[in-house]
Amino acid sequence: MSDTHNDTHDGTGDGMGTGTDGGTREGTSYDVVVIGGGAGGLNAALVLARARRRVAVVDAGQPRNAPSPHMHSFLSRDGASPLAVLEIGRAEVERYGAVLVDGRVDQVEAAPEGGYHVRLDGGAVLDARHVVLATGLRDHLPDIPGLRALWGGDVLFCPYCHGYEVRDRPLVVLGVHPFSAGQALLIRQWSADVTYVDHGQGLAEEERERLAARGIRVVEGPVAGLTSRDGALHAVELADGREVPCAAVFLFPVMTPNDAAFDGLGCEKDERGWLVTDRAGRTSRPGLWAVGNAVDSRAQAVTAAGMGAAAAFALNHDLVDEESERDLARYRAGGVEPALAPAP
Incomplete structure (x- = not known):
């Protein structure tokens, strides 16, 4: 794997460079x-x-x-x-x-x-x-049906890589990591329509207050899966049948x-x-x-x-x-x- 977020002829001619003291086995x-x-x-x-x-x-x-x-x-x-x-x-x-x-x-x-x-x-x-x-x-992703197929497309991690492309659209942050609440606060910079779906991570009272103060809705999970239409994300589906429509999901793997x-x-x-x-x-x-x-x-x-x-x-x-x-x-x-x- 390379080291990027899911967002990144005038040589010697012999393919071996020209440095010295390379080692003991010629060619390797x-x-x-x-x-x-x-x-x-x-x-x-x-x-x-x-x-x-x-x-x-x-x-x-x-x-x-x-x-x-x-x-x-x-x-x-x-x-x-x-x-x-x-x-x-x-x-x-x-x-x-x-x-x-x-x-x-x-x-x-x-x-x-x-x-x-x-x-x-x-x-x-x-x-x-x-x-x-x-x-x-x-990246170790949560075992949520439909999530992996959308990873890197409509399911994202880094807002600096992809937040601008989903700006002002309904966004969901999945509560799957200790840093998920902080991620939701960050995502709020790109859209006023952010929902935090708590998938069993739990929220401290102060975290709930901070999310509320920023106008971020909190929906209790657990999540049953992500639904798509025509290959694009449609909604986050909860175990009780409720759906949270959204254009993109952010999560912290x-x-x-x-x-x-x-x-x-x-x-x-x-x-x-x-x-x-x-x-x-x-x-x-x-x-x-x-x-x-x-x-x-x-x-x-x-x-x-x-x-x-x-x-x-x-x-x-x-x-x-x-x-x-x-x-x-x-x-x-x-x-x-x-x-x-x-x-x-």
Whole structure:
């Protein structure tokens, strides 16, 4: 999966980049392997490939925002097809010599000689000095009949991605998450016609007051399903037969990061079980990086792209520092002449 909300030829020519010290196995060794071909992963690969690093991007081809026909809030790409944007990004990355690998990563392992082995489903192994995890997250949807078929269309999560498109229309927020009441307060920004349907989540008295103060109706569930007409959402149907007509439903899914590839490597996680990174995307394990929805559930496509670029800048600097220390040691040992002699 990629790391976006359900909303986001002048290279080297040999497809392998021009960086150094990629590893030990010719053709499968890289300075950096990026896992995930969404906005975060592709932007990281773009920056690194332009820095003349040997880069491979492994992509399973299952972007999180694939159900959405359009992506929004991405400057210069607002309203574009998310899949079309990824195709453009893949072409740009390839233009600078990065290698695109269609596949799924089973596990990343520390290599005895340093760096990492990236093991793919099917048995292939890529060697990498550094690895960037950009695999996004998984949305766990409530088991409500009719909901999954409309996910990404008339059933939505992010109002910043899709709220404007359903503005001023009758909207329903499903109470399926501890943050659902807060989501309803947020959705009120886009429409004055908002109904909160409590599907067993329950409301504290203060939450009820806040919803009432904002003119948000509260309807007690449980929900039996979503009904459609001609492929479009028609209403939320309650177990007692009542219907709440609406043009769109918003809900807060349970989100879990797709970070299993780093399992067993000892990367620090927070109390929620998400990888801990610094502002550049470094994990607690040297050489392992993570960006986008894999570490931040709030990241939109544009945010993930920025995170990928920031990680790539810092990663390349780290590689330059490593190489400079190595070359300095060789130079001091008398084994290497300076690349450029000083002018006489």
